[in-house]
Amino acid sequence: MAEETDSQTAEAVKISVFTPLIYVGVMLTIFAFFSVWYRRRRVEKFSEVKPLFKENYNALIYQQLKSQYDDPNLGKDKKPHEKVLKAALLRRAVEAIRRSMKLKENEPIFNKLYQNGSIGDDMFKQLEFQIKFQEIELKEIVVECESFKKGWSQTFFPLAQEICFNEALRRRLNAMPERSENLSELWDYKIVQPSDKVAA
Structure with a gap:
């Protein structure tokens, strides 16, 4: 009886060295697969989010000039001058600052509307995405x-x-004459309307 229990315990203890290694390998493979799948889903979600602003042409122009400037195949006469590149970077920074300021101005309004349920999750995600994008844009400009x-x-x-x-x-100064014309037309319309009714 004692010999049977000893043989059973001996058989139970015999585990291959490769078993834990296989287990760890399977777990790491599953984790890597899940990580890749999760990142792809996040990228797909971000690609579905429409930006709040139109395309940033200043950033595109700078990137195109920079690629020409860094191209070793182009000669010095075909490469853009460094001052042109710096001016393009300055224009890119101006646009990035303008967009960041607009987002900061409108963020409290978006938050209030979201809390009240006036806008959905999609619109609020657009705002969050754009804020993160502008932070990355400014960091790239610093670099x-x-x-x-x-x-x-x-x-x-x-x-x-x-x-x-x-x-x-x-x-704002250039928009003032157009606004004054619109207001004067509106004012004339409001003044003329009651007199027409009286005459009728």
Whole structure:
């Protein structure tokens, strides 16, 4: 009887060395597969989210100029000048700052509307996606700035912000005559309407 129990325990203890290794390998494979699948789903969800702003042509122009500037096959006469590249980067930064400011202005409104149930999850995801995208855009611009000259970003961003403010002020000043015409037409319409009714 004692010999039978000893033989059973001996048989139970005999486990192959490869068993835990196979188990760990299977678990790692499942984890890797799940990770890849989850990332793909997130990328698909992000690709489905429509951006709030139109396409950023300033960023596209800078990227195109940068690719030409870095191309070793192009000669010096065909490459864009460094000043042109810096000006394109400045335009890209101005647009990024403008969009970031618009998002900061509208974020409390979006939050309020979302809490009240006036907008759905899709619209709120658009806002969150755009905020993250603009943060990444600004970080990329900082990296590009520092690649030209170390410490240049400290003077670069105040200049870009000043250009952004000046352009916003210019847009408002240029829009004033059109607004005054619209208001005067509306005012004339409101004044004329009651008199027509009296005459009738």
